[in-house]
Amino acid sequence: MSVYWVIGYFLVLVLTLIYKTPIVSGPWLFLLRSFFPNWKFFHAVGYVPHLYARAGIVNATGQLVWTDWVHLYPHAEQKFWHLFHNPKTNLGLAQQNLIDHFWADLNDAPEGCDPRSFVSYQMVAHFVAGVLHNLYPEHTHNQFELRMLLDNSAETTNTHVMMTSPEEVRT
Amino acid sequence: MTMDWHASFMLSTPLAIRAIELLFAWSLSIQTLEYLRMRPATQGNSLWVWSIQRQDVPNQWMRKFLDSLFMPQAFTALLVLRLLALVSLVFQGCHLLNIGFLFVSNLALLIRWRGAFNGGSDFMTLVVLTGLLIAQVVSHFSSSEFGWRAGFWYITIHSITSYFMSGSVKLLQREWRNGSAMTIFLNAAIHGPLGSGHWLRKPWLATQSSWAFMVWESLAPLALLDARLAVLFCLIASLFHFLVFWYFGLNRFFWAWLATFPAIIWCAGQI
Numbered sequence: 001m002s003v004y005w006v007i008g009y010f011l012v013l014v015l016t017l018i019y020k021t022p023i024v025s026g027p028w029l030f031l032l033r034s035f036f037p038n039w040k041f042f043h044a045v046g047y048v049p050h051l052y053a054r055a056g057i058v059n060a061t062g063q064l065v066w067t068d069w070v071h072l073y074p075h076a077e078q079k080f081w082h083l084f085h086n087p088k089t090n091l092g093l094a095q096q097n098l099i100d101h102f103w104a105d106l107n108d109a110p111e112g113c114d115p116r117s118f119v120s121y122q123m124v125a126h127f128v129a130g131v132l133h134n135l136y137p138e139h140t141h142n143q144f145e146l147r148m149l150l151d152n153s154a155e156t157t158n159t160h161v162m163m164t165s166p167e168e169v170r171t
Numbered sequence: 172m173t174m175d176w177h178a179s180f181m182l183s184t185p186l187a188i189r190a191i192e193l194l195f196a197w198s199l200s201i202q203t204l205e206y207l208r209m210r211p212a213t214q215g216n217s218l219w220v221w222s223i224q225r226q227d228v229p230n231q232w233m234r235k236f237l238d239s240l241f242m243p244q245a246f247t248a249l250l251v252l253r254l255l256a257l258v259s260l261v262f263q264g265c266h267l268l269n270i271g272f273l274f275v276s277n278l279a280l281l282i283r284w285r286g287a288f289n290g291g292s293d294f295m296t297l298v299v300l301t302g303l304l305i306a307q308v309v310s311h312f313s314s315s316e317f318g319w320r321a322g323f324w325y326i327t328i329h330s331i332t333s334y335f336m337s338g339s340v341k342l343l344q345r346e347w348r349n350g351s352a353m354t355i356f357l358n359a360a361i362h363g364p365l366g367s368g369h370w371l372r373k374p375w376l377a378t379q380s381s382w383a384f385m386v387w388e389s390l391a392p393l394a395l396l397d398a399r400l401a402v403l404f405c406l407i408a409s410l411f412h413f414l415v416f417w418y419f420g421l422n423r424f425f426w427a428w429l430a431t432f433p434a435i436i437w438c439a440g441q442i
Contacts, residue, residue, distance in 0.1 A: 002442040003396065009328070010392040013335050017343070027229040031286045032278070037294035037329070039336035042356045045346040078362045082422055083413075084201060087208040089420035092361050094288055095218060101285070119285075122223045130216030153354035153372070 047148040049103035049162065053128040056141030056167065064141060072131060072144075098123060103146060106163055115163065125165065133170075143167050180398040181440035182433060184319060188264070190433035191326075195299050196260045198426035199273065202296065203253045205423075206280065214243065219284070227285060241283055249276055267307045274304050292423035295333065299430050302326035320441075327438040330431035331391045334408070338388025347385060350378030361420045384411060394439060401439030405432040 029036075052069040059065050074092025076082075082089060102120040115121045128144045144165045150158040182190070213219045221241045228234040239245060253276050256269045263269070277300055280288070287293040306322030346352035354377050358364040371377050387407060394404035409432075412425040 006392060006395045006442065010335075013332060013339075013392065016336075017339055027227060031227060031282050033286045034281050034293045034297045037291070037298070037333070039291070039294070039333040040340050041291055041337050042352070043337070043340040043347075044344060045352045045355055048359060074361055075363055076361050076420055078417065078420070082420065083416055083425060084422070085205065085208075086420065086422040087205040089361055090205060090289055090423065091209055091212050093420065094284065096361075097287075097290060098218065098285070119223060119226045122226075123218060123220075126216070126220060126223055127218040130218070133216060151355050151358060153351045153358070153374075153377075 047150050047158075047160075049099050050147050050149050051099050051124065051128075051144060052147055053132060053142065053144040055132040055136040055139035056143070057136060057138060058140050066141075066143075067136065067139075069145065070131075070135065072128070095127075099146070103148075103162065106146065125168070129168075129170065140170050141167050142170060180402050180436070182398070182437045184316065184437065187323065187433045187437035188319060191299070191303070191323075191430060192260055192264055194426070194430040194433065195303070196257045198299075198423075198430045199296065200254065200257050201426055202292075202423060203250055203257065207247070207250050210243065210247065213241075213246070213283075221283070224283075224285060228282070237279075237282065240279060246283070249279065252276070265303055265307060267311065270300070270303045270307050274300050289421070289423050291333075292421065292427040295330070295424075295427040295431065298329040299326055299427070302329075302434065323434040323437050326431050326434040327395070330428065330435055331395065333428075334388040334391035338385045338391070341381070341385045342389060347381055348378075350374055350376075350381045353377045353381045357418055360418055362418065387411075394435065395442055396439070397442075398436060398440040401436045405435060408432070 051072040053072055054069045055067045056064045057067070072095075074089075074095050076089040076092055098120060102118070102124050105118045105120045106115055109115060109118075116125075124144065129142055132139055132142045145161055146163045147159055147161050149156050211217060213221065221238070225234055225238060228237055240249065253273065256272050256276075259269045260273075277297060281293060281297075284293075302322040302325040304322075305325050306318045308318070309321045310318030341347040341352070344352060346355070351374070354365065354371060354374075357371060365372055371380065391404065394401045409425075409429065412428050416422050416425045
């Protein structure tokens, strides 16, 4: 009898691949989304959001000069003992997850919406300000950009800018 | 004398309970110690400051409560209490108090990290925690045997479903079927792009590896048909999760899924 239950369960799983349920959203559902896992990891290849930032520095003649764009993408060393303790890598992964959520917020936003009202935008802006403060302590302005990168197995084949923040004066 | 190979792979209920308690305590201890080390990332100029994140919480009174809970000292105390609850789980086993506290504090941690810190490993950690809570609550109102049966099946169904869904959705993607997706994701991983001579840059090897894991994951429900199949499935799964850790840095995934294996083997032995 139990074998039939397993077969039935297998069939239900196959059906869930075909039947698409409507997406339900809300602030509490977002915060408690771990109760509704979808178990789809690394499944679709496509454009991936990447964060870039630059600092503005007022030079000796009083002119605002911008640095090159810095790619804020996490990197971590590969070590066996990280299997047991890996805070730096996990923070890097969480950072990139936030960038994914920021992209999703922008993507779902209605036309004309000010993205500065998003929590994800404010978190990214706060993070960028902190990173630029460490990289360029004397900077006076900052700006960030969300770029969408499309990779094939050898290189990045296409890039476009999804959003550029206003030039912000350092507070 | 004939050997009963099937019986030797079956897991008794007390052994399955002890195994899941120890593996889960280990998995959650690793996570909690990492959270303790990450506290600087939640303060000052860092990314995860609560003063911004608190806007995610829709209720005023809940926001105020969480403001107090996520103050640096209170948050540290919460993490230390979790470690104590885990020590109690190791030495005293599951009971409503330690599992109840771990469950509620886990919800607080998820909110602290905007719903999930590490995605899948948070989902699976919550699955095991919910399964253990089900076992305790049902045991309270019914028999302990029935409670653990409910808890183990809850964990097993989620765990097996996770493999099936993860594998089958990849089978539907052309880039996974031709092997290129694996190289693309590995190049974008946190350890940086694969070296130019790396074996996974060989298209035929990437294709074969992709197919091996996609087919294996999609056939996961078959592991429930026999305890021997379940043991074999869990051994391959351990290797799979180790490789995911090695290439993507996802150490929490390894332990979160490992904690579900006693439930899978126990359930397969019941069929």
